[in-house]
Amino acid sequence: MGPSFLGAGDNAPFSCYASSNPPSFYKWFFNGSLVSNTSEYVSPPLTEDMSGTYTCMAYNNITGKNSSADKMLTVLAPVTMASIKIVGAQPIENHTFTLTCETTGSVESVIWMYNWSPLYADNRRNLSMDNTTLTFDPVMKYDNGNYQCVASNQFSRNYSHIFSLDVFYGPEMPTIMGPNAAKRGDNATFRCYASSNPPCSYEWFFNGSVVSDTSEYVASLLTGESSVMYTCMAYNNITGKNITTYTMLTVFDPIEDVQIETSMNPAIVGHFYNLTCNVTGTAEHFYWMKNGELLHEDNRTVFYMDNKIVTFNPLELNDTGLYQCMALNPFWNKTSPSYMLLMNYGPETPMIDGPAFAETGQSAVFTCSAKSVPPSHYSWWFNGSSAANSSVFTTDPLSFNMSGEYTCMAYNNVTENNSTNSKMLTVIEAISSVMIRITTVPINLDVFTLTCDVSGPYDMIYWMKDNMHLNMTNSTANPLMSYHIKNNILYFTPVNRVNDGTYECVATNQAGQHKSPKYMLLVNYGPLNVMISGPDKAKVGSSVSLTCSAETQPDCDFLWFFNNPLSPNVEAGPVITFSVTKENEGIYVCKARNPVTNIEMFQYKTFMVIGHASALHFHSRGVLMLMGVFALSFPVLFN
CATH class of the missing domain: 2.60.40.10 (Immunoglobulins)
Incomplete structure (x- = not known):
């Protein structure tokens, strides 16, 4: 039949056909007015008022019947403008803000773009039914960006200018930059900044009075020994909001002296105790050390008053040590002298060193010791009666009736505690x-x-x-x-x-x-291994010594014989000395006798004189005969 939509200025072609015999005659009508008597109709250039109903009627002049059909045509004017406008108040954060897209032409659709991406409605950004109005409820600073609306129909499109949304907000909570501590007499510079659009104005207050109307404030010639407060107020003249914040400045004096003190003496194990770090000057922090190492809190050791006081509840023996406290501020620090914390404790159960049995006539010595600080005093009791007042107790010479229980009591005059232990002594008859x-x-x-x-x-x-x-x-x-x-x-x-x-x-x-x-x-034995040492021969006129020795206990008696052990001895003692003559040539016999074992042993040595014809010609048979003579009366050792 023909198109349903066309743009203004176009020509709309229409055609109509109906089955008929003979062929039908055709007429075209626009909104009831005849515009053509043919089956095809082409409109003149379209205008918006040419939108409407186009009707085709077919007529058979033989049958006398006719039939018609309609076609709706919408003529769309081109979209010639799209523009973003603010509706109502300016964009202030957390307030409702509205933008509208104004257009000219036949607009079929409107879409919104945010930073060149399509924008869709959500729980805070709302679009009207025809999408021409965008409402932020509320607008937030993170909605800042570039917005654009696009108006279009089937034949044309128009983009609005870029609308840059800059949300007014703030001031947010200001931030103060500057020192939190200073020395007495110094200057301190503070700067205040708050995020805000447009930038905000500032005022500084001290003690309720305005001291500066700029973002920077210099506090000069500081005095005082405590913290002082400076307040900054930021104000946005568009949003009408202001907000304040403050900073504390502590003015410090030098730390001149640090000492550990306690009002509690003495320190007794099991009792409560505390140490205080006293400072001359201004201290901000305190640290405690024990034996050179940092002291930490535990279930007994607790710090109070910003660590100025350390408490022990209760004291234990291992709390003994050298304590120091360090006081410091941002400009000075000083450590106290060492404080010796000595635990007083005890006495623990005494240990008794002494005999369980002792002999009559002897004295028994008992020693009592107990772990205790300060050292304990001791007393002794025998069968319930006082016996001594010292750690060592020595009994009188013992008799049988001194058997019984000996008790030691240790007493600590600081802790005011005492402890006892006993030892049983049984007196027995002595080995004399x-x-x-x-x-x-x-x-x-x-x-x-x-x-x-x-x-x-x-x-x-x-x-x-x-x-x-x-x-x-x-x-x-x-x-x-x-x-x-x-x-x-x-x-x-x-x-x-x-x-x-x-x-x-x-x-x-x-x-x-x-x-x-x-x-x-010393077992008596021998003589054994009788030996004669000395030369076997020598020249006439020389001096010769022969020595007789034997293994023996005790020492032997020695006798010397010449040629015949049955003849009278010629020398007594282990050594025989003579001047060599031809008469000295012969057999020298040593007899060794142990005076305790009564054993006698013999040894011989043949001595020859050099320088004359020897008269000694001992054949083996002759020597055996001589040894036989020895053997008749005495044991013989051969060299």
């Missing part, structure tokens, strides 16, 4: 003496005994050798040792040289040990 008795001489490989004679009752005895307990198992470990104990006798079966040493007999009872005097056991 312990002696080692011998009945035979210790000779190597003979049976030998040591007897321990004890005067007084005893529980047991044991033997010591060289200050060590004599272990009976040693005899099996070393086949040269063979000894055992029976009753109070130590048996050596037999005794030998490895048994040499210092022996003690120890008798014990409940009161302790009683040692015998030391007995030095």
Whole structure:
């Protein structure tokens, strides 16, 4: 049929067709007025008043019937203007603010753009039904930005100018920049700033009076020892709002002296206690140290009055130490001298050092000690009666009726506490003496005994050798040792040289040990390994010495014989010395005799004289005959 919408100035083409025989005749009507007698109709250039109903009527002159159809045409004028205007009050934050989009032309739709993106309604930004009005309820400063409205129809579009929204707000809470502390006599400069649109004006107040009408204020020649307040007021003449804030300035004097003091003496474990840091000058902070390390609060240690006072509730022993407090302000700091906090405590339960058993005739010494500061005073009680007033108590010589309970009481005159402990003493019959008795001489490989004679009752005895307990198992470990104990006798079966040493007999009872005097056991043996040292030959006229030696205990007696041990001896003693002559040539015989073991041993040495024909020609048979003579009477050792 034809278009439904066309822009002004266009030509609208219409065509009409109806099935008919014979073919129909056609007529076009616009709003009831005939405009064409053909099946096709093209309008003249359209104007807005040409919008309306276009009707086509088909007529069959044979059948006499006709039929018609309508077509609506809307002629749209071009959108020639879009402009954003403020409706009502200026944009003030937290107030309602409205923008409208004014247009000319046939506007079918209006959209809003915010910073070049489509803007949609939300819980704070509302659009009218035709989108021509944008309302902020309320407007906020973050709504600032570039706004544009776009008006359009099917054939044209128009963009408004850019509207930059600048919301008036503030002043917000001012910020003050400047010192919070200063020295007496100095100047202090403060600057006040508050976020605001348009920028706000400022006033400074001190003690209720205006002292400056600019954002900066200089307080000069500061005095006073306490905090003072300076107030800044910011004012926005568009929003009509003002807001104030303040800053505190503390004026400090130098810290001249710091001392730790307490009104509580003495410090007793388990009691409440406090230390106070007293300062001459102005202090802002206090810190406490113990033994050079920072002191922290815990469930017992608490700080009060900005750390000026530290309390201990209750005191414990480990609170003892060197305390210091540091006082400081932004310009000065000073640390107190060390304060020794010494805990007074105790006494704890005394410890008693003393015997449980003691012998008659002896004195028992009891020592009492208790952990306590200051040191405790002590008193002793025997079976409920006072016995001494010192930490050490020595009894009189004991008798059986002095058995009983000995009690020590410790008393601390600062804490006013006391504590007691007791010790039971049983007096027993004394061992009066312990002696080692011998009945035979210790000779190597003979049976030998040591007897321990004890005067007084005893529980047991044991033997010591060289200050060590004599272990009976040693005899099996070393086949040269063979000894055992029976009753109070130590048996050596037999005794030998490895048994040499210092022996003690120890008798014990409940009161302790009683040692015998030391007995030095030296086993007698020998002589063994008899030897003659000296030259085998020498020239006539020279001097010669021959020395006889032997392993023996005790020392041997020595006798010398020449050629025949049955002849009278020629010299006594270990050494024989002679001047060489031809008569000295021969066999020199040494006899070694132990006066304790009564053992004798012989040794010989053949001596030849150089420088003359020797008269000694010992054939092996002759030597054997001579040795046979030795053997008739004495044991012989051969060199």
